[in-house]
Amino acid sequence: MNLQSIASLxxxxxxxxxxxxxxxxxxxxxxxxxxxTRASIRWPHRxxxxxxxxxxxxxxxxxxxxxVSGNAIANTPAIGAVLGGLLGGPVVxxxxxITGGLHRYTLGGSFGLAASIDIVMQGLxxxxxxxxxxxxxxxxxxxxxxLxxxxxxxxxxxxxGIDLALSRPFAEALDIVTLIALPELIANSAGAxxxxxxxxxxxxxxxxxxxxxxxxxxxxxxxxxxxLRDGFDQENSxxxxxxxxxxxxxxxxxxxDREKILAFIGIGADHHLTGTPIASxxxxxxxxxxxxxxxDGNEVPFQCSLSPHCKLGSSLVIPLVxxxxxxxxxxxxxxxxxxxxxxxxxxxxxxxxxxxxxxxxDGRYERQKSLLLxxxxxxxxxxxxxxxxxxxxxxxxxxxxxxxxxARSLLSDLAVFLRKNLKRPTEDVVLSEEIEHxxxxxxxxxxxxxxxxxxxxxxxxxxxxxxxxxxxxxPLVENAIKHGTGQMIRVGRICIRAHQDGQxxxxxxxxxxxxxxxxxxxxxLGMNIVDRRIKNRYGESFGVTMACERQVSTRAxxxxxxxALT
Numbered sequence: 001m002n003l004q005s006i007a008s009l010x011x012x013x014x015x016x017x018x019x020x021x022x023x024x025x026x027x028x029x030x031x032x033x034x035x036x037t038r039a040s041i042r043w044p045h046r047x048x049x050x051x052x053x054x055x056x057x058x059x060x061x062x063x064x065x066x067x068v069s070g071n072a073i074a075n076t077p078a079i080g081a082v083l084g085g086l087l088g089g090p091v092v093x094x095x096x097x098i099t100g101g102l103h104r105y106t107l108g109g110s111f112g113l114a115a116s117i118d119i120v121m122q123g124l125x126x127x128x129x130x131x132x133x134x135x136x137x138x139x140x141x142x143x144x145x146x147l148x149x150x151x152x153x154x155x156x157x158x159x160x161g162i163d164l165a166l167s168r169p170f171a172e173a174l175d176i177v178t179l180i181a182l183p184e185l186i187a188n189s190a191g192a193x194x195x196x197x198x199x200x201x202x203x204x205x206x207x208x209x210x211x212x213x214x215x216x217x218x219x220x221x222x223x224x225x226x227x228l229r230d231g232f233d234q235e236n237s238x239x240x241x242x243x244x245x246x247x248x249x250x251x252x253x254x255x256x257d258r259e260k261i262l263a264f265i266g267i268g269a270d271h272h273l274t275g276t277p278i279a280s281x282x283x284x285x286x287x288x289x290x291x292x293x294x295x296d297g298n299e300v301p302f303q304c305s306l307s308p309h310c311k312l313g314s315s316l317v318i319p320l321v322x323x324x325x326x327x328x329x330x331x332x333x334x335x336x337x338x339x340x341x342x343x344x345x346x347x348x349x350x351x352x353x354x355x356x357x358x359x360x361x362d363g364r365y366e367r368q369k370s371l372l373l374x375x376x377x378x379x380x381x382x383x384x385x386x387x388x389x390x391x392x393x394x395x396x397x398x399x400x401x402x403x404x405x406x407a408r409s410l411l412s413d414l415a416v417f418l419r420k421n422l423k424r425p426t427e428d429v430v431l432s433e434e435i436e437h438x439x440x441x442x443x444x445x446x447x448x449x450x451x452x453x454x455x456x457x458x459x460x461x462x463x464x465x466x467x468x469x470x471x472x473x474x475p476l477v478e479n480a481i482k483h484g485t486g487q488m489i490r491v492g493r494i495c496i497r498a499h500q501d502g503q504x505x506x507x508x509x510x511x512x513x514x515x516x517x518x519x520x521x522x523x524x525l526g527m528n529i530v531d532r533r534i535k536n537r538y539g540e541s542f543g544v545t546m547a548c549e550r551q552v553s554t555r556a557x558x559x560x561x562x563x564a565l566t
Contacts, residue, residue: 009065010183013074016063017187020076021194024056028202036087037203039139049092050099053084057100057119061107067179071172072111074180077104078122078159078188079195082152085126086142093130097123111176114166118159125155143200149193156185213344217351220247228356229363232328234274237262244331244352248345251312252334255320258287258327267336271307279305280332286317287327292350293317296341313337316346318353322361331356369536395448406447413443428467431498435459438474438496445481449492453485456495463498466505468560469533475526476509476544476556484513484554500562504542507558516548527556534560 027033035048057080064075077100085093100123101116109115129151133141141147160177167173223243227236237255241263245253252266256278264272278284282293282302295302297314304310312334322328333349335341392414400407417440420433435457442455477494485492497508531544538561547555 006179006182009067009074009179010186012065013076013183013187014190016065017076017079017191020056020060020063020079021191021198023059024195025198027052028198033199033202034206037199037206039087039134039142046088046092049084049088050095053080053088053092053096054099056080057084057096057123058103061100061104068172068176071109072163072167072176072180073104073107073109073115074183076184076188076191077119078152078155078184079191081119081123082126082155082192083148083195085123085128086130086148086151088127089130089134090124090127093123093125093127094120095123097121110172111163111167114163115159117166118155118162121158121162122152122155125158126151143196143203145193145196145200148196149189152192153185153189156181156188159184209344213347216247216344217348220244220348220352221355223247224352224355224359226359228359229366231363232257232262232360234262238265238274240356241265244333248333248348250333250345251336251339252332254332254334255329256283256332257329262329266334268304268307268310268312268334271304271310280315280317281305282315282317283330283332286319286330290319290321290325290327292319294341294346297337311336311338313339314341316341316349318349320353320360321357323364328357328360391448392444395444399447410444410447413440416440417444427470429470430464431459431466431468432464434468434470434473435464435496438477441474441478442494449486451491452488453481453492453494456493458495458497460498460500463500463505466562468505468507469530469537472530472534472558472560473507473509475530476507476558479527480509480511480513480554480556483517484511484515487515488513503562505560505562507560508555510553510555512553514548514550514552514554516546516554518546518548530558534558 032048032052035045036052038045057077060077060080061073061075064073064077066072067074081093081097081100084096088096097120101119104119105112105116129147130142133139160181163177164170164173167176220243224240227240227243230236241253241255242265244250245265250266252264252268252272254261254265254272255263260277261272261274264274278287282295285291286293294300294316295314302312302314304312314335314337316333318331318333319327320329320331331349331353333341333345335345392410396407396410396414399410417437420437420440439457446453446455473496477496480494481492485494493512495508495510497510499506499508527544535543542559542561545557545559547557
């Protein structure tokens with residue numbers, strides 16, 4: 001035994017180890033290695049660790065070099081056994097070691113038993129190191145090439161000791177150990193370190209792709225945010241298509257409804273004209289079956305349905321889904337014949353489709369909500385019911401003969417009140433207009449109840465110019481009279497106040513009846529509509545709150561954000 005033999009065996013074993021690592025590198029490009037790039041205690045991860053590292057453990061033995069008439073093998077199963085335990089834990093390490101050890105034992109030789117025990121010991125050593133690091137929160141060290149190489153080096157030293165202890169005759173065992181010690185220490189330690197470095201590179205590559213994908217997805221989401229809420233039409237679709245085209249860098253982007261092309265940007269825009277009917281069978285199939293259609297031009301043929309000279313070579317058609325999962329259109333991404341459709345753009349396309357579908361639904365919901373608010377406002381207008389007009393006209397008739405001037409004043413108030421109801425804007429008015437409308441209503445009620453009703457209005461001058469939602473105050477005053485002072489025998493009092501507190505304005509209508517019924521619907525239709533309108537517009541922290549001291553007073557307070565009204 002001489003140094004030349006040791007050096008020669010070292011070179012040969014390193015060559016075999018290189019083959020081993022080439023296989024590892026090739027597999028690391030596949031999804032098989034993704035579970036190995038993260039420390040996890042889940043069983044799917046452990047099973048993946050066991051299967052992969054058992055295979056590498058067996059491969060390390062098969063790629064080994066027989067020495068001294070085949071009585072021993074200079075090999076590298078320690079890489080698979082140690083890394084299986086280091087990344088999968090004690091159970092996985094032991095399982096990999098047993099699997100690799102049984103395989104080595106079946107190959108025989110005077111080192112067969114000792115070598116099989118070595119592999120089991122190496123897997124267990126990796127697993128115990130895994131447990132030690134996890135318990136101390138040093139998970140990052142599991143992916144340290146230096147640790148992997150060092151741990152493998154130590155286990156090879158132990159392996160050599162076991163070989164000497166169990167193999168016979170001792171003189172032959174000593175010769176073999178002397179021959180294989182240095183080659184195995186170098187090849188296994190270096191191999192384990194490089195293997196972990198391959199895993200680290202794979203993990204970094206996945207992280208970079210994820211960061212790039214996330215950044216691009218967030219950028220697209222930020223740019224298209226809210227565009228389709230204003231309507232799924234040709235103008236908005238063209239804006240969205242241009243944003244996606246610029247952000248993704250694909251060959252072309254198209255958006256369609258169920259019948260025609262709403263937008264087309266990119267290669268082929270000269271014959272894919274907006275407003276023309278959909279001609280693509282892929283698009284029609286995606287709409288009718290609610291399916292994502294990917295035609296890569298190879299496995300699934302792609303041919304432009306409009307021009308045989310079109311430069312587009314592949315397409316991805318994704319349905320846009322509306323209410324009840326009904327397809328309302330599609331978004332289409334194209335690549336030219338000279339370019340391969342990237343997986344990232346395929347995933348992005350499907351994510352963008354979900355985002356746009358959500359925006360379209362939100363927009364329709366907002367429009368329906370707006371229509372509902374308008375309907376509720378019209379309902380407030382319509383609350384001038386026949387009984388109110390009948391009572392008002394009766395009051396006017398009763399005083400026409402005795403007090404014509406007052407009758408004219410009431411007719412004027414009635415005219416103002418009706419005009420405000422019929423012609424007032426549906427959104428905001430200044431508080432002074434709201435007060436004028438309320439005064440017209442109160443003028444009629446004061447004539448009707450004569451000396452049984454008194455009204456006090458206390459509105460600070462600076463607040464008269466503040467904008468408030470139309471029909472906020474009058475329904476509350478009407479509610480206070482109809483369900484409060486109108487039910488009293490003694491004199492009723494209505495007090496209308498306003499004040500600012502911080503960034504909110506408070507409108508208060510208080511009566512001295514104290515007849516508020518806190519049961520659902522007890523506040524009257526008008527008050528409930530006012531409350532819902534303000535909450536829908538400004539949030540649940542605003543709206544109408546009621547406070548009642550039975551038979552003493554009822555106070556309705558409207559809280560509105562000051563910033564939204566200035």
